Ligand SMILES: O=P(O)(O)OC[C@H]1O[C@H](OP(=O)(O)OP(=O)(O)O)[C@H](O)[C@@H]1O
């Protein structure tokens with residue numbers, strides 16, 4: 001991908017995102033909508049994957065048919081909210097290898113606290129798609145991508161649902177080689193570093209916690 005930031009303006013994405021933002025949307029609907037949007041974002045983020053060809057036999061004849069080139073993709077979910085995007089992407093790319101980085105944002109310092117990390121092998125040879133619905137200060141995604149790069153990944157993309165300008169700038173500074181695909185670029189962060197207008201706490205809305 002050549003752009004550092006891609007906002008997916010597809011009408012279905014925008015419609016579903018509006019439903020997710022509404023404060024009275026139920027946990028069940030929120031989860032379903034996130035899965036549906038993740039399929040559409042996955043379509044976009046994989047649009048330029050490299051193809052090679054394979055000789056196959058159809059019931060009628062032989063042909064050279066396109067298939068994905070290279071090693072299986074890696075998907076990395078930033079726990080816990082990342083799992084809401086992961087489920088949909090895995091439906092589209094079921095053979096992908098999957099890793100998890102467990103981080104939560106300390107509400108006082110806004111720094112990410114790591115509590116888990118398990119990543120697939122041979123990351124240097126794979127396209128790695130990192131998923132987390134919220135890019136707020138960017139501290140969590142930058143820290144997760146630091147860990148993923150330390151494990152060898154060189155070709156990384158980041159998928160989110162909402163991005164704040166502050167988070168996009170932080171990512172561009174720390175990881176200019178990592179393209180971001182998002183459903184919306186919101187206005188700003190509030191005094192608690194929540195995205196405005198945003199949708200609130202993605203993890204809490206997805207899992208029904210508070
Ligand atoms: O860009 P940042 O300012 O770092 O904020 C974004 C992070 O905050 C949320 O996670 P949270 O810490 O709420 O953890 P959770 O997924 O367990 O709810 C979100 O899913 C991101 O990981």
Ligand SMILES: O=c1cc[nH]c(=O)[nH]1
Pocket residue numbers: 134136193194195196198199200201202203
């Ligand atoms: O707006 C925000 C910011 C960080 N994490 C969230 O879940 N929402």
Ligand SMILES: [Mg+2]
Pocket residue numbers: 081201202203204
């Ligand atoms: Mg949360």
